[in-house]
Amino acid sequence: MTKHNEISPVEVEDFLNSWKDGVIAIGIAYQEGSDYREKARTFIATHYAFDIGDVLFKPTFANDVVFRNNFDDALSYFVSGDISEDSGFAIRPWEAIKASEVNFMLEDDLCAVMGVLDLKPLNFEKKTKIAFTFILVKDNGSLKIKIHHSSEIK
Numbered sequence: 001m002t003k004h005n006e007i008s009p010v011e012v013e014d015f016l017n018s019w020k021d022g023v024i025a026i027g028i029a030y031q032e033g034s035d036y037r038e039k040a041r042t043f044i045a046t047h048y049a050f051d052i053g054d055v056l057f058k059p060t061f062a063n064d065v066v067f068r069n070n071f072d073d074a075l076s077y078f079v080s081g082d083i084s085e086d087s088g089f090a091i092r093p094w095e096a097i098k099a100s101e102v103n104f105m106l107e108d109d110l111c112a113v114m115g116v117l118d119l120k121p122l123n124f125e126k127k128t129k130i131a132f133t134f135i136l137v138k139d140n141g142s143l144k145i146k147i148h149h150s151s152e153i154k
Helices: 009-032 036-047 071-079
Strands: 056-058 094-107 110-120 128-139 141-151
Touching: 009 036, 009 071, 009 094, 009 110, 009 141, 036 071, 036 128, 056 071
Parallel strands: 056 141
Antiparallel strands: 094 110, 110 128, 128 141
16 A cells, blocks of 8 residues: 655655755855855755664765765765765855656655756866665655665766
């Protein structure tokens, strides 16, 4: 029996928009010299479920350390930190992030969404294309990522 866990397609779309806007906002804060690390902390707390349990996170540009399964490692990935290969995904910065080919399913207590993200760097024309999969849970009325897997499409 499918019960949709009280998650609507509009909520999934709103979450994806919030995630994309959040990544761009971190980069803007970095460019403006404001507290981009705090903005990144808030972004991660808002969009990832580290505060309610385990999170599995395989970021796009991770090679030597493949997974970022705790808050501090996720922060390192987004804004650079303790993991030497992390140059700061969100502080590149990105001018625009567009989602396409988005598919999702709401089944039992599961919300899975996957698609393609086209990322346009600030002041650079060559875009990066990423395939992503998020498994989302609802916590106190907000969607959060429990599983994030992404990889570059070449």
